[in-house]
Amino acid sequence: MKKIIALLIVACSLNVHAAAGTDYTVPYANDELFHVFGDKPGLVKLVDDFHDNLMRDPRTRPFFENVEQDFLKEKLVEQFCEVLGGPCVYNGPLMSKIHAQRGIGKTEFNALVQALQLAMDKNGIPFPAQNKLLAKLAPMHRDVVTKQ
Numbered sequence: 001m002k003k004i005i006a007l008l009i010v011a012c013s014l015n016v017h018a019a020a021g022t023d024y025t026v027p028y029a030n031d032e033l034f035h036v037f038g039d040k041p042g043l044v045k046l047v048d049d050f051h052d053n054l055m056r057d058p059r060t061r062p063f064f065e066n067v068e069q070d071f072l073k074e075k076l077v078e079q080f081c082e083v084l085g086g087p088c089v090y091n092g093p094l095m096s097k098i099h100a101q102r103g104i105g106k107t108e109f110n111a112l113v114q115a116l117q118l119a120m121d122k123n124g125i126p127f128p129a130q131n132k133l134l135a136k137l138a139p140m141h142r143d144v145v146t147k148q
C-alpha cells in the first residue's frame with residue numbers, strides 16, 4: 001500500500017506542471033518571455049496575424065474554415081500565454097483529443113509553423129524568443145500529426 005501511495009505521489013508531481021493541452025508541455029517558469037511577446041495585447045495581435053496567415057494558406061485554410069474563429073483565437077492566446085509563463089491557464093481539451101481525427105499530416109503541421117513564424121516576424125519578436133515558443137509547441141506534433 002505504501003508503495004502504491006508513493007507511486008501516486010510521484011505520478012502527480014510529474015504532471016503537476018504539465019499544461020497547455022498536453023500531458024507533457026511544461027510552461028516556462030517565469031513571465032520574462034511573456035513580456036517579450038508584449039503581454040496579453042501582444043499575443044492577441046500575434047494570434048490575429050497568425051490566424052490571417054492560416055486562412056490565407058491553401059494547406060491550412062480547409063481545416064479552419066468551419067471553426068468558431070473568435071473562440072479558436074481566444075484559446076490560442078490562452079495557450080501561448082500559459083506556455084510563455086504568463087498568468088493564464090489553458091483549459092481546453094487535450095491537443096490529442098482536438099486534433100486526432102482531423103487527418104493532419106506533416107505538410108499541414110509545417111505550414112502552421114510557417115504561419116506562426118511569419119506572424120512573429122511581422123510583430124518583431126526576436127529570434128531567440130521565437131525559438132523558445134516553437135520549442136514548446138514542436139513536441140505537440142505527436143498529438144497533432146496523424147496522417148503519413
Ligand code: HEM
Pocket residue numbers: 021059060063064067068072075076079091092093098099102104108109110112137138140141144
Ligand atoms: C503545435 C501545433 C498546434 C497547436 C499548438 C495547436 C493548438 C490548438 C488550440 C489551442 C486549439 C483550440 C482548442 C480548443 O478548442 O480549446 C486548436 C484547435 C484546432 N486546431 Fe490546432 N494546433 C496545432 C496544430 C494544428 C494543425 C497543424 C492544424 C491543421 C492544419 C490544426 C487544426 C485545428 C483545428 C481545425 C482546430 C479547431 C477545432 C474546433 O474548434 O473544432 N491545428 N489547435
